[in-house]
Amino acid sequence: MGNTDYVYPSENVERTHRVEIPPPQPFIKTFLYTLKETFFPDDPLRQFKNQPASRRFILGLQYFLPFLEWAPRYTLNFFKSDLIAGITIASLAIPQGISYAKLANLPPILGLYSSFVPPLVYALMGSSRDLAVGTVAVASLLTASMLGNEVDANENPTLYLHLAFTATFFAGVFEASLGLLRLGFIVDFLSHATIVGFMAGAATVVCLQQLKGILGLEHFTHGTDVVSVLRSVFSQTHEWRWESGVLGCCFLLFLLITRYFSKKRPKFFWISAMAPLTSVILGSLVVYLTHAEKHGVEVIGHLKKGLNPLSITDLVLAPPHLTTAIKTGIITGIISLAEGIAVGRSFSMFKNYHIDGNKEMIAFGMMNIAGSFTSCYLTTGPFSRSAVNYNAGCKTAVSNIVMAITVMFTLLFLTPLFHYTPLVVLSAIIISAMLGLVDYEAAMHLWKVDKFDFIVCMSAYVGVVFGSVEIGLVIAVAISLLRVLLFVARPRTFVLGNLPNSMIYRNVEQYQNAHSVPGILILEIDAPIYFANSNYLRERITRWIDEEEDRIKSSGETSLQYVVLDMTAVGNIDTSGISMVDEVKKIIERRGLQLVLVNPGGEVMKKLNKSELIEKIGQQWIHLTVAEAVGACNFLLHSCKPNPSKDESSGTWNNV
Known part of the structure; x- marks a missing residue:
């Protein structure tokens, strides 16, 4: 572009600066640059440049199997720390796994299966040092809600179980595909405000549903909204069991006190971490010694010994239930991805290291695909378990391997000991864990900083509590997208x-x-x-x-x-x-x-x-x-x- 001159009264003065037109670029070059910035902003191929073929092969293996990168530098001191952390999170994973499996209307043993195979896969493929893999309450609730609309878990438990495996398989395929195709930005549409409201709403619904176990009710609504739950609870007042209620309140109080103590004194984090397993042991002893199972206190019953049986042949890959399994897998997969990646990034910032979001998606996907083949249901990186892992001083993902080995010994030798575990203790464990998901401080911060984000948060909460988990999620995402469109359009x-x-x-x-x-x-x-x-x-x-x-x-x-x-x-x-x-x-x-x-x-x-x-x-x-x-x-x-x-x-x- 040429210079622009102005004529002053007696002289021409040339403008000093000008806006220049960039030189023309070939369309293919511009297109490839845009494609790279959209899908490869971190430029994962930069480490392969100017490297011999053998080195590129090793770097490629390390990209998909990060353990090959840190394993040569692993030391005995690291193992000591990981051993303590792994045993600590196993003490939390065992009771939580059993509890969340019951929440998903699945056999309790699946909670232990899901804490064995997926952590092993993640330890090989995950890039986070602090993430502890396992089942989570929100995904369990979603599984129960979405599959329960199609198949009754009590009337047709086999089909329901197979659909759970199938949903886990499609969740894994979806997660791995997002990572391989570099489409992780899709998860970013779940804003912080959406997640805060959704998690709080899901936690509220889960807590309300645990009234069935606390009150010892045999019949309960399949709905997840607060109106259906409260109607079911108060229409059966004659069925309430005071023995179960007293036992549940005592253990819930014990869990809350230990959590409060550990929060005030972080050095004693292990007290809160061991509290769920302690509750299971004490509850089982109380029931065994008092024969409370004969007086309205329901127990887990028989858990078969042995490792995960193969379930690859149990996948339902034909109509009429295939659509439900795919839909459940995609929705639960998105939620578990958002939670797992957010948790992993949070702890990586504390230790000042980087985790690759696309690698995490591939790792989550592969561990859920492997889990669906080995009688597991959906797993991710729950905050509570990862926080315990972090506080216990873990150094690498070997803590997940230690946890998996501990669960393996439990499956081989200790499952008969859970026969007398009261369901009311599992309900108390779930409630205590869910209360931590109701982050009212974050909601108040949203109100203070951005009223629109607060509306998104409350929309998600109200939608989950008074509608369903799916309705709340759809409302929150729709409002978030509407806000983005408003920013663009106005x-x-x-x-x-x-x-x-x-x-x-x-x-x-x-x-x-x-x-x-x-x-x-x-x-x-x-x-x-x-x-x-x-x-x-x-x-x-x-x-x-x-x-x-x-x-x-x-x-x-x-x-x-x-x-x-x-x-x-x-x-x-x-x-x-x-x-x-x-x-x-x-x-x-x-x-x-x-x-x-x-x-x-x-x-x-x-x-x-x-x-x-x-x-x-x-x-x-x-x-x-x-x-x-x-x-x-x-x-x-x-x-x-x-x-x-x-x-x-x-x-x-x-x-x-």
């Missing part, structure tokens, strides 16, 4: 003013001492210009001009001559946006005004040039900074004016 525009004694221009609403420049309206567009917002921007710019002219008439100031559009924040523009700029130019010219553009980005300049809009506007009306544009306009206001018969070849203005 971008912010500001009037800029000059800060006294400076060349700086800022939003006049934010900076009260910023004053407008006589005869010049300066507007800033704070978003890319697309088809979704081009009409709005045209109307908004026109309205700004109307308001400025009305203000000038009422105040008697210098009449408006120039409209300056600061396009610094306009990173891109499409054909609808280009048409909008052209229409704005015509509207401004019909009013006898001049359009001035400031600092259009490289992509914007390329498209303005290709559409020949730069020639229509005139290169002399495109400036690098607002200060430069205002200076040029001020000079023309006070000493000369534009002449439409400008000599295009010289790029000069005739003096008036």
Whole structure:
């Protein structure tokens, strides 16, 4: 683009800065660059550059099997720490696994199976040192809710079990596919506010459903909403068992006290971690010694010994239940991914190391695929178990291997000891764990910082509690997407003013001492210009001009001559946006005004040039900074004016 000159009273002064058009690039090069930035922002191939073939092969193996990277540096001191951490989280994983399997309406033994195979797979493929793998309450509740709408777990337990394996398989395929195809950004649509509300709502529903175990009820609603649960509870007051209620409240109080103590004294974290297993042992002893199972206290009953049986032949891959299994797998897979990756990233920040989100997705996917073949249901990285793992001083993923081996010994030798474990203790364990998911402090923070995020949070909570888990999730995601669309369709525009004694221009609403420049309206567009917002921007710019002219008439100031559009924040523009700029130019010219553009980005300049809009506007009306544009306009206001018969070849203005 050529230089733009201005004619001063006695001399020509060349403009110092100009906005340049980037050199043209081949379409394929631009397309590949955009593709790389969209799907490969972390540039995973950079480590393979300038490496021999043998080294690239090793790096490729390390990418998909991260344990090959840290295993050669593993030391005995690391093992001591991982051994303690692994045994500690196993003491939590065993009772939680049994409890969450019951929550999913699955045989309790599946909770132990799911704490054996998936942790082994994750230890080989996961990139987090602190994540402890296992079943989670929210995914268990989703499984029970979505599969329960299709098949009754009591009437047809075999089909229900097979559908659970199938849903786990499709969850794993979905998770691994997201990682391999670099589509992890899909999970980002679950905003922080959505997760806070959804988790709190799910925790509330889970706690309410545990009233069945606490009160010793045999018949209970299949609905998850609060109305159905409370109606079921209070319509069976004659069925309440005081023995079960007293036992459940005592153990719940014990669990809450140990959690409070460990929270106040972090060095004693192991007290809270051991409390669930201690509750199981004490509860089993109480039932065994008092024969409470004969007085309304339900027990787990027989758990068969032995390791995970294969279930690959049990997958349901044909209609009419295939659609339900796929839908359940995708939804539970998304939720478990969001929770697992968020937990892993949180602890990695504490220890100052990086985890690869796409690697984590592949690891989660492969461990769930392997789990579906070995009688496991959905697993991820739960916060409670990972927090215990972190506090116990784990160094690597070997703590998951230690936990899995501990669970293996339990499956081989100790399962008969759980025969007398009361279900009410499992309910107390679930309630105590779920109370930690109701993060009211985070909700209050949302209210303080961003009211719209608070609305998203509460929508998710209300949808889960009064509707269903799926309804709450859909409502929250829909509102979050609506907000994104509103940001795109209604971008912010500001009037800029000059800060006294400076060349700086800022939003006049934010900076009260910023004053407008006589005869010049300066507007800033704070978003890319697309088809979704081009009409709005045209109307908004026109309205700004109307308001400025009305203000000038009422105040008697210098009449408006120039409209300056600061396009610094306009990173891109499409054909609808280009048409909008052209229409704005015509509207401004019909009013006898001049359009001035400031600092259009490289992509914007390329498209303005290709559409020949730069020639229509005139290169002399495109400036690098607002200060430069205002200076040029001020000079023309006070000493000369534009002449439409400008000599295009010289790029000069005739003096008036």
